[in-house]
Amino acid sequence: MKYFISLFFLPFLVFSEDNLEYIxxxxxxxxxxxxxxxxxxxxxxxxxxxYLKERVTGKxxxxxxxxxxxxxxxxxxxxxxSYLLLKEYWGAGRGVNFIRFKFKDHSLDDAVxxxxxxxxxxxxxxxxxxxxxxxxxxxxxxxxxxxPLHSVFLANCKKKNKFNLINNDYINNDxxxxxxxxxxxxxxxxxxxxxxxxxxxxxxDFEDVGCIENCSDIxxxxxxxxxxxxxxxxxxxxxxxxxxxYGYYYYDKFKQNISLSGRLNNGELILNAxxxxxxxxxVFNGILSDGKYSGYWIDMKTKKEYPFSFYRMITQ
Numbered sequence: 001m002k003y004f005i006s007l008f009f010l011p012f013l014v015f016s017e018d019n020l021e022y023i024x025x026x027x028x029x030x031x032x033x034x035x036x037x038x039x040x041x042x043x044x045x046x047x048x049x050x051y052l053k054e055r056v057t058g059k060x061x062x063x064x065x066x067x068x069x070x071x072x073x074x075x076x077x078x079x080x081x082s083y084l085l086l087k088e089y090w091g092a093g094r095g096v097n098f099i100r101f102k103f104k105d106h107s108l109d110d111a112v113x114x115x116x117x118x119x120x121x122x123x124x125x126x127x128x129x130x131x132x133x134x135x136x137x138x139x140x141x142x143x144x145x146x147x148p149l150h151s152v153f154l155a156n157c158k159k160k161n162k163f164n165l166i167n168n169d170y171i172n173n174d175x176x177x178x179x180x181x182x183x184x185x186x187x188x189x190x191x192x193x194x195x196x197x198x199x200x201x202x203x204x205d206f207e208d209v210g211c212i213e214n215c216s217d218i219x220x221x222x223x224x225x226x227x228x229x230x231x232x233x234x235x236x237x238x239x240x241x242x243x244x245x246y247g248y249y250y251y252d253k254f255k256q257n258i259s260l261s262g263r264l265n266n267g268e269l270i271l272n273a274x275x276x277x278x279x280x281x282x283v284f285n286g287i288l289s290d291g292k293y294s295g296y297w298i299d300m301k302t303k304k305e306y307p308f309s310f311y312r313m314i315t316q
Contacts, residue, residue, distance in 0.1 A: 037050045130178065173197045268287055
């Protein structure tokens with residue numbers, strides 16, 4: 001019950017108009033999505049094709065569709081200025097394969113490939129997680145005669161992906177695992193990831209996966225997922241302007257954005273949340289290193305402190 005102390009003050013906070021939630025672009029004809037997924041021919045009740053198309057012109061971006069079946073589901077989302085085209089699949093193993101991209105000049109840009117999979121070890125009676133990530137190369141062209149996921153995979157991964165599936169570690173109910181990173185020079189490194197509250201889950205929720213080590217660089221902004229006091233789920237967005245840092249966060253239970261401001265100095269990041277009258281309400285005092293922001297959250301009225309750990313979202 002301790003974590004309700006800070007939530008008592010939520011009505012006095014200044015809220016941001018932005019939101020970290022994903023916008024579905026599956027046959028959504030609205031201005032939020034420049035590209036959409038449109039349902040095509042249906043062969044059976046749950047089997048049908050889906051095309052990636054421009055919303056305004058209706059033009060197919062790839063001539064061949066992805067297939068939605070009883071064993072595979074295809075979705076398209078937008079978050080910030082990027083899109084996620086993903087395919088979730090079920091069977092002996094569970095997995096999610098997705099491309100993260102921007103849309104520019106009627107084509108995909110900055111497209112990267114992720115594949116995350118979990119398989120059951122029947123002897124040890126546990127799941128092993130793994131996968132791979134392939135970079136975007138400037139000037140890469142995609143074969144639009146192929147389905148989009150396959151086309152971007154061939155262009156980025158060069159058929160040389162090295163799938164990594166090894167024993168995992170756990171922090172309470174969180175899964176710690178590694179995926180192979182195939183860089184532009186074909187050198188393979190390992191990226192350390194965390195899947196929140198996924199130890200006993202049969203599915204892979206891409207929204208619950210964050211990066212810990214060997215993450216992509218933070219340039220102007222970053223989105224994070226994590227927990228306060230090892231159990232209170234939180235999402236966080238930060239914008240960086242020199243050493244000044246601005247952003248917002250929300251508790252997953254309430255989804256009300258709480259504005260933050262602070263400074264980043266040699267990896268030390270202190271963020272403050274204020275009431276509308278200017279009174280300091282909450283403080284995050286921590287270290288930002290690679291993909292992880294961790295330290296202590298402080299309730300300034302009660303002076304109680306709880307540890308927090310936030311991780312870069314892989315979907316950014």
